[in-house]
Amino acid sequence: MPAITFTPPRAARILRGAIAAAAVPLLLTACSSADKKEAATSAAAVTIADQWVKAADGGMSAAFGDLINSGDTPRTVVSATSPASGRIELHEVVADANGTKAMRPKRGGFVIPAHGRTRLRPGGDHIMFMDLRGPLRTGSETSVTLTFEDGSTTTFTAQVRDFSGNQENYVPDHAGGESHAGAQTPAHGG
Numbered sequence: 001m002p003a004i005t006f007t008p009p010r011a012a013r014i015l016r017g018a019i020a021a022a023a024v025p026l027l028l029t030a031c032s033s034a035d036k037k038e039a040a041t042s043a044a045a046v047t048i049a050d051q052w053v054k055a056a057d058g059g060m061s062a063a064f065g066d067l068i069n070s071g072d073t074p075r076t077v078v079s080a081t082s083p084a085s086g087r088i089e090l091h092e093v094v095a096d097a098n099g100t101k102a103m104r105p106k107r108g109g110f111v112i113p114a115h116g117r118t119r120l121r122p123g124g125d126h127i128m129f130m131d132l133r134g135p136l137r138t139g140s141e142t143s144v145t146l147t148f149e150d151g152s153t154t155t156f157t158a159q160v161r162d163f164s165g166n167q168e169n170y171v172p173d174h175a176g177g178e179s180h181a182g183a184q185t186p187a188h189g190g
């Protein structure tokens with residue numbers, strides 16, 4: 001009787017090896033494309049909606065709107081600029097012991113939660129135009145550039161609207177920082 005020996009087909013073994021080798025790069029590709037769902041910069045993750053600027057003849061004004069974060073991590077607006085104002089601050093509104101509302105620079109800036117929305121409204125957080133270069137007329141437009149914590153920036157255009165409510169007092173952030181003469185800055189933060 002002839003001896004029967006089983007030899008696995010050589011071609012089949014080579015093919016199995018090739019499939020295993022090919023699977024590895026496919027998996028790596030799948031992982032890296034999944035990671036790219038999160039925006040690379042804060043500017044790419046955050047958009048603004050319903051933005052507008054308060055009409056004013058001069059002096060101060062403010063910009064409002066909704067900051068919307070489509071990403072998986074919180075993002076923060078740390079500063080803003082606009083050709084309409086020589087200086088801009090990020091403000092919040094707080095009530096003092098007497099219940100009088102006052103606005104002041106918001107420490108740390110505006111945080112927009114992951115998949116969340118931060119509303120900038122009269123009487124609440126707002127982008128403060130400290131020193132208008134000229135009048136802001138109803139119906140005109142101005143641009144505002146936001147800088148995020150990662151250094152990325154986004155610029156939006158806002159329409160100027162009439163608004164007469166919420167004339168809060170202004171509380172400077174650094175009381176007595178430069179001028180001590182006649183400081184009547186209301187205490188804040190207790």
Ligand SMILES: [Cu+2]
Pocket residue numbers: 062091103104126127128
């Ligand atoms: Cu303000």
